[in-house]
C-alpha cells in the first residue's frame with residue numbers, strides 16, 4: 001500500500017527496487033555496513049519529497065536519507081529489517097540562485113560538492129568546503145554530517161557556510177528557512193539543529209550558502225618534519241608570520257605517503273629522501289615567495305623541519321594535493337583497517353599521536369598505524385591497518401580492543417570521538433560514554449520534539 005502510494009507520487013523514474021541498481025546504495029564506502037530496503041525513492045522536487053515523507057509518516061515507516069553515500073559511519077545505510085525506505089537526494093540537484101554581490105548561493109541538497117565549488121568559481125566566488133570525496137558527496141550530506149575537510153583552518157566547517165536551510169520535517173511539513181541574512185537574532189537559530197543531525201531530525205532539501213572572494217595566489221608546499229608536535233610549532237610560526245594566510249595544513253605520516261606511492265598510479269615522492277612525517281601547507285605569501293622560502297629555511301634551522309619543497313606550478317601543486325587526497329583510497333589496498341576520526345586541542349596533537357601509538361603498540365605491536373589529518377583543527381585520522389600478511393579475521397577479532405585504547409587516550413586528552421565524520425551507527429553506542437547525562441537528555445528531548453514517531457533515520461546517532 002505505502003509502496004504503491006510512493007510510486008504514484010514520484011512516477012516511474014523516481015523509484016527502484018532493482019537489486020542491481022540498489023547494490024551500491026546499500027553498502028557503505030568501506031563495505032563495513034550493509035542494509036536492506038524495499039525501495040529507493042528519488043524525488044525531483046521538495047514538494048514531491050514532502051509528500052513521500054507524509055506518506056511514510058502516515059504508515060509509520062522509517063526513512064533513511066542518502067546523499068553521495070561517502071559517509072564513513074554507516075549513517076546513510078538502512079538497517080537489515082528490509083522495511084526502511086531509502087530516500088536518495090540525487091535528483092534534487094538544481095542550483096537555484098547565485099548572488100555574487102550578496103556572496104551567497106542557494107543550492108538543492110543533492111548538488112555534488114564539486115559542482116557547487118565550480119558554479120561559485122564561475123561567478124568569481126569561492127565555496128570553500130573541500131574534501132577528498134568532493135566529486136561524489138552532496139551538499140545535503142555535507143551539512144548533515146557537518147563535514148570538515150581541508151579548509152576548516154581558514155573558513156570553518158560546513159556549519160559555518162550555512163546562511164539558511166529548507167527542511168522537510170518528520171510529518172512532511174516544509175520549513176522554508178532559506179534566508180541569506182548575516183545577522184539574525186530573532187529567536188532560536190533552528191537551522192543549526194539540522195546541521196550535523198545526520199538525517200535524524202528532518203531532511204535538508206536546500207541550503208543558502210555563504211560565498212567568499214577568490215583567494216589570492218596560493219603556494220603549496222610539502223614540508224618534512226621530525227614529529228607531529230613540530231607541525232604545531234611550524235603552523236604557529238606560519239600563521240604568525242603570514243598574517244594568518246594559511247589555508248590548509250595537512251599532516252601526513254611516512255606510512256600514509258608510502259601507501260599512496262605504492263598504490264596510486266602516477267604519484268611520486270615529493271622529496272629526495274624519506275622522512276617520518278610531512279605536512280602539506282597551502283598559504284598565501286603576502287611578502288612574496290622568497291619570504292616564504294626564507295621562513296621555511298629558518299624553520300629547518302630551528303629544527304621544526306627537515307626539508308621542504310614549494311610547488312613550482314599549478315600542476316605540481318595538484319600533484320601534492322593528490323598525495324593527500326589519495327590516502328583513504330590507498331589504505332584500502334592494504335587490507336582491513338580501523339578508522340578513528342578524533343580531535344584534540346591543537347597544541348596537544350604531538351603528545352596525542354605519541355600516546356595513542358604507544359597504547360596501540362601495547363595491544364598489538366604488529367598492526368600499522370596510519371595517521372594523518374588536519375593539524376589546524378586538532379583533527380587526526382588515527383587509522384590502523386592490519387599487519388602485513390596477517391590474517392584479516394585475527395585483525396577483526398582485535399578491532400574492539402584497539403579502538404578502545406585509542407578512544408581512552410582521546411578521552412584523556414579531553415578530545416572528541418568524532419571530529420568530522422559524525423556518529424551514524426558506527427559510534428552510536430559510544431556516544432553514551434562521551435556525552436554527559438544532561439547532554440544526552442537534551443539530545444533525546446530534541447529528537448522527541450522533532451520526530452515523535454522516530455521515523456527519521458532511526459537507529460543513528462542516538
Ligand SMILES: Cc1cc2nc3c(=O)[nH]c(=O)nc-3n(C[C@H](O)[C@H](O)[C@H](O)COP(=O)(O)OP(=O)(O)OC[C@H]3O[C@@H](n4cnc5c(N)ncnc54)[C@H](O)[C@@H]3O)c2cc1C
Nearest residue numbers: 067068069070071075138140141142144147148149199204
Ligand atoms: C575518500 C574520503 C575522504 C573523506 N574526507 C573527509 C574529510 O576530509 N572531511 C569530512 O568531514 N568527511 C570526509 N569524508 C566523509 C564524507 O565524505 C562526508 O561525511 C560527507 O559530508 C558525506 O556526504 P554524502 O553526501 O556522501 O552523505 P551520505 O554518506 O550519503 O550521508 C551522510 C549522513 O547524512 C545523512 N544525509 C545525507 N543527505 C541528507 C539530507 N539531504 N538531509 C538529511 N540527512 C542527510 C545520511 O542519512 C547520513 O546519516 C570522506 C569520505 C571519503 C570516502
